[in-house]
Amino acid sequence: MRIAIAGAGAMGSRIGLMLHETGNEVILIDRWPEHIEAIRKNGLIGEFDDRKIVAQLPIYSPEEIIEEHETVDLIVALTKSMQLEQMFHDIQPIIGSKTFVFCLLNGLGHEETLAKFVPKENIIFGTTTWTAGLAGPGHAKLVGSGSIEMENLAPSGKAFTLEVLEVFQNARLNPIYSQNVRYSIWKKACINGTLNGLCTILDCNIAEFGSLTVAREMIEAIVAEFAAVADAEQIHLDHSEMIDAIEATYDPQTQGLHFPSMYQDLIRNQRKTEIDYINGAVWRKGQLAGINTPYCAFLTQLIHGKEELLKAK
Structure with missing residues (x-):
């Protein structure tokens, strides 16, 4: 699956790395210049409980997303809440008619923001108990375990949501399909x-x-x-x-x-x-x-x- 991580901070780095390790095509999008520079220079460093990896993942600022970029199958939204609307405004070139958004932001009211950019049928909502931290730009510390709960916002989105569930399961992100997310x-x-x-x-x-x-x-x-x-x-x-x-x-x-x-x-x-x-x-x-x-x-x-x-x- 071709996946964009919109907000590639600590949690975005964790999810992006774990999805990348199981063969998905992952791109990172973030606004922190030092983070972008470090990943482009040294790769994204991930320190897990029992191992350390370095992944050469493409990373862009939202302003660098242009029409020449291909659309993605899934955007995982992990920005700060107040940054969500501007992020999706800037990355519209990679949002196609079949692109789904999986929102993992904390807080309330994100449905109304995302519906400005994708149909409600293409929105998945979720929560996660995973934790993550940054030791510095381009260096994520990823200890412990967790899970992710997900559910499609509209009934017609269930088939693709189950595909996302399988992708996340293969990445050992421990997803659960919810009946009341x-x-x-x-x-x-x-x-x-x-x-x-x-x-x-x-x-x-x-x-x-x-x-x-x-x-x-x-x-x-x-x-x-x-x-x-x-x-x-x-x-x-x-x-x-x-x-x-x-x-x-x-x-x-x-x-x-x-x-x-x-x-x-x-x-x-x-x-x-x-x-x-x-x-x-x-x-x-x-x-x-x-x-x-x-x-x-x-x-x-x-x-x-x-x-x-x-x-x-």
Whole structure:
């Protein structure tokens, strides 16, 4: 299969490498000049648990995608949420009438963005538990294992989605065909909607947040808002299940010592966050449905205020 990875950072590097190793024709697309230069010069270095590989993969900036490039069978979307629309605007030359998009972004609201560029029948949504990191430009550290859940957005897309499932299975990416991927996306967004913003504002890791006497009250309020808005979209989030899933992350032996991605983006690297696609999306959707979401609204405003103070870019 001819596959483009749109957003070839840490996770894009992992998925691209694993698909490449099993004979797929993979191209990488990214905006980081140093990353592009390093891969063109030295190849993409992947450090797995038990091995190290170097793959000579073609990589382009979105602006370098031109009409002479052939269309691809599949685009795996792994940009930051706020970069998604501009990315797909720039890479339209490789999007054909039969090109599918597999969206693995965190957050909510990406369906509306992607539908501007491909028919809904050509959209696959998913979530992943794989992790990845970058040791530097062109150098991915890929430890641990994970899985990928996927489901076609429209019934007519199921046949191709099952082809993608087989390709990902051959690449040992542990895919699962879901009967309700939208629930999984909302569940993950709800977990992120508590831990990401609160750890960022409070300047703490997950275990430190969990130790606070006010932690339970805050997560209950945010979960209630996510659940109310999800119900309006015919997605049922069980309050107790969500709170248990969030509190399970507090353990220092598992995820507790981890600083969420939003913290890393904003506090460590002064980068703008994806808050508008997590709590901000619930706030917007709540307004449309007539549902009050004061915690999500205030947390969205706090993060944007912090972005301004830190001059995030």
